Amino acid sequence: MFTQFNKIISLSFRDYTHEWRMSGCFVLALASVLAPMMILFGLKFGIVSSMINGLIENPANREIRAVGSGRYDDAWFERFRARKDVAFVIPKTRALAATIQLKSPNASRIFSTEMLATAEHDPLLVNVASKPQGYYQIVLSESIADKLKVHKGERVDGSLVRQFRGKRERVHIDLQVVDIVPVSVISRKMVFVSLDLILATESFKDGRAVTALGWSGDAEKSTMREFPSFRLYARSISDVENLVKDLQQQGINVKANISEIKTVQSIDHNLSIIFWIIACVGAVGFSFSLGASLWANVDRKRRELSILRLVGFHGGKIILFPVLQSMYTGFLGWLLAVLMYLLAEQSINQLLAPSLDIDQVICYLLPQHFFWALALTMFVAATAAILGGIRASRIEPSDGLREI
């Protein structure tokens, strides 16, 4: 009957607020078990995950290096670029042809620096907003930028030297530093350039003309280009082994950080297992402590439930009484736990962030994690109360009334 239903809702609420001290204790007890669990998970999803991801995503671990030189044409690069397990692949020219002298107005010395071709999706340049385009843009590694004393947006002079028809020739090119890669990504002195510039450099050193840059020489070659080497990154560390195998089958001698990868993978695996064990133990412990206290509460309420039955409430509606009260406790306890968690999250992030010197947050949870915590709490609360309530509704009204 609808009246009974409404009445039970209001009665359970009245009782809950009447006993606010008791209710408060239940809420507090729930929150103090739930909040530490949420903080633990916050740390797992924050610092631990980002550290593990850092290891997993680390380009150095995903790189596959060619040993010696080979002949790779455009078709070969196309084929590898299309592979799902390849994140990035770009040609490399001969080391000698890929050297450029850099000079800045701020520093007296000239630095001979190795060039690397780059393009969109280069794992070494993920955090670099602007990639070098065309002939006149470059990205410097932090170590060379420091030596040259240049900053983002400033200009440096690049120069190339060749022996051409018995004469020593030097050309200059005015380059703009569009960005700088932090030393945490690459420690060597390095300049990232577009493939165009590196090809122009190679042509120049080989004694050919580059009309686009006004460099003279023998006629430009228009045959199929071939490169002696490549820079290749797997999509993830778990793809490396397979890729290495494939490359070796094609007769290409390659090297990769296989042992490092194995270590990272086992750390990731073991940490995941540890977290799942803690999570399961925590969830089970939480369920039992919440369930036990709510179950005991139903027992405490036996007399009042008996009175309700004597007045004429149906058994089924009576069960609703402790169930609703458990729901109130569950929801309020969850709310309090979330507040406690958010407070802890703020403090942890503010206290530890400066000392750890990383840009990720240390402790955080996604909205769905809060939802899952609520769902688990409500489920356990309702189950415990239903079980206790069924028992309470089974006893005869007179038995509950006799209690002193």
Next chain:
Amino acid sequence: MPVIYSLKNVVKSRVVEDAGFRLRVPSIEIKAQENVALVGHSGCGKSTLLDMLALALHPDSADEFKLTPIDDKSQDIARLWQKKKQNQLAKIRRQHIGYVLQQGGLLPYLTVRENIELPRKLMNMPEDDSTRSIARVMGIHRQLDKLPGLLSAGERQRVAFTRALSHRPSILLADEPTASLDPITARKIMAVVMELVKGLKITMITASHDWAHVYKMDLRSLHQEAEVVENGNVYQSTFRD
């Protein structure tokens, strides 16, 4: 007058280790608008019998346990208990029975007024000032907005009485309703109740061991006798017409 309660060979045993208690009712018939008293010494089973009459306690066995409320069909209570028809029993309780417990029975989190009106609300009865007028004759009209915890024991008893009458039941069961009242108030309250019961055509069954003080007019008391049986292990109490 039609028969309201009809009990034949109803037995209820309560055995805790060696101390056994058995209540026997060979035959009782209570007619509409009768005013019955259960008289007997403490521990003789008055509350136990009232609980059964209030459908709050199941009999161990019964050849017959019928309740025929006025203007309603006869209910085989023994069968309802057997079939565990708790909801149907609750419905009969709600509609026809008002029960004043020996002690307590009020919900501590509701005000006196809400306690009194709870049975009415459950039956969707409209609000009227009958509650107030009963409360006034019971002398608790000044306490209506208090919580029961703040009342004296006698006041609580009177609130329980008022609640038992609020939804106009045809049967009123009262377990020592005047036990915690002084003799003068007790007499006054009982006089008021008797009047209400007569006016509302209610069948009343009261339990008491302190019978000398209570109204004697019109009451039919059931005979109660006790014996010790089964090598002194079981205290057997028998109620009969």
